[in-house]
Amino acid sequence: MIRLMKKISFPFHKASTARRLVLSLSVIVLTGGAAGESLTPAYASSPPTLVSSTAASAITPKTLTLKIDGQSFTLPGGISKDKTTYVALRPISERLQLKLGWSQKEQGWTLLGRNTSFTVRTALPSTLRHHYTVNGQSIWGPTPSLVKGSLYVPLRFLLESFSYELNALTSGVFTANKLPMNELTVKTKSFHELTRTSELDVQYPQIDGFRDRTVQDKLNQYLEARVKELAAQGRKELATYQGQYADENLYFIQYFIKHNQKDRLSIILESNLFQGAGYAFPTRFPVTFDLKTGEVLTLQQVAGNHPSYKAIINKEIKELFSKKYGPLSKPFESISDDPLFYLHNNMLVVFFPVLDYTTRFFDYFPEFRFPLSTFQQ
Template sequence: MLVERNAAALTNIHAHRKIRKTAVSLALAAVLAAGGSLNPAGASAETHEAAARYAITPQPVTVDGSSAVIPVIYSEGSTYIGLRALTEHLGLAIDWDAGERAASVTGRGRTLKVYPDTGVYTLNVNRLYGELPILQDGSLYVPLRFLLERLGYGVSYDQASRTIEVETIQENPLQIVTVTTDGGHPLVDAQYPQIEGFADTAVMGKINETLKKENEARIAEGIRQLGEAEKWNSELKTDNPEIETPQSVYSASYVVTYNENGRLSLYSDYYFYGGGAHGSTVRQGYTFDLKTGELLTLQEAAGSKDYVGIINREVQKQIGDTGLYLIAPFESVEPDRDYFLTHEGLVIYFQQYEYTAYAEGMPEFIIPYASFK
């Protein structure tokens, strides 16, 4: 199936997210099939646990101001939360679907499913990509920030108290629905968002039309690229019958990153593979003013005349702090640079190969909102 080919191809694109190749799917079934129990006895759960052993750390958290301690795993810069803690402290429901081979977490009007065989997640039907869960000692651990932000929670860290702070975000009164289309081409697998249930139907229609037109144009360009790639591969195969030519693919996916305070922000990743070692992705951010339905410029989102200087200083600092290796010097963002918003701040990102090697993915730099005041 095309989705399966996309999942395999996109593994390269999301390598910078450190997708784990832990064989956990059979263990998930053993762990979750019987009423969602997360600590089954028996050898089946033990057999398919992660090859590496991780330290289980009791981590202080606050959930909307209430204190708790939860078991977490720290691995390669990510924090993984014990799945049981989601039910005990956030009231989220968990389940295992043996037919789909997927673990699900449900709450706040949405369901996030993880397919451990591929590392693919779905939020309702919106396809996402993230780190695989970790199974250890019969307990399942999932990426904390990735999961909670998709379910409408803000996640921050208080350095002084070393506490993870989780808060329920007061979201704008609208729903996100997903349009899935192949654009009339068998090698296209694209998804893009539309909004429903917003009181101002004129604004809603304006936003939906913008997203529809933008994605239809991107898909049309993807189909053109596919035609060129398939022609080139066919000629290569004719001249070299012994060569196995790869299957070309074009896909689009999206992530809603901010739905607060009268603004809606998201990004779409447009992926093309036509042969070679790996494909390429172009990311596009979209931030809308829910009063007007208009796209906000970077300056409008920042709300500061010196926004370019502020962003440059923050990006330079974060490059230095992380030791990010650059293949081209970073000097300044463009005044109309692409961006998106999150609960924590305004995010500037580098496209693939723009300043860094492919293995770095798309580095992101969060500029706290307080920086612009």
């Protein structure tokens, strides 16, 4: 059963109410230089005015001190009302040695580097939903800011998009380090089905450029099969709605790359349903691959086959669950034999569905992090 919550602010716009079915398949291949992409250099003339403008986030200017890969420097930045740290786009792109230019195709400023493409828009054309596109996927993120003609973006969001690990602020200095990456490229496939009464919007990852084509094909086939299952479930959910317009009946699928290091790849597929006056709680489907074999790894394997891995995890979660997330709807006893988990840098992250144990929606997916060194025998 899908549980609905009352309508809240959400990062997706309402769909158009076209009366015909539109089914499209697009493939965006992204490499360090994004084949076929034409970028106007950042110092060129201003980009054209977009169709519709969206108010940029207001920030209070502040000089940031950063230490990235051992080198210290200052850059113009700012702080938003919700305490998000922003950084000026052009100076940070130069420091990270990323190519910056205007992308007519993406209708925004695009950074290229480290097998990643990152586009930010301060205004949205009528055909686009989000301020950001990362590796071909349109995603929501903190609103960019314009200050005296300079574009500012959230510091953590930008760095993590390019596989940098940003550590906690220490003595006024932000420290970040470049993370190793597997030699592969992520591309985004998408399809879109629109009728007068429903909309299905799907984005999912495919792997390209990996050294072992057999393993690459195995991963892509797994991901495509999983997405087809989720899309089929979405069509069933959409068919149950009795509303009149597609902007009241939306099911969408997106993805997150959580870990791409040392021959392991962790991905989360997330599905969301919006119907009428409410949103269904999102559902996440994590998968961690062994890039040497193409096999899907279990939690036990990721934990190094430690004989007491479940006991270690259970003990920590029992001690922290109510402290981190307040009163529980039911007592926690143990993780299942097939728990939800993913890798993130050197951490194993175990998580639970929304409201499975917690009583507050804003707790979202309760997570518990364990250093992989915890399971060394």
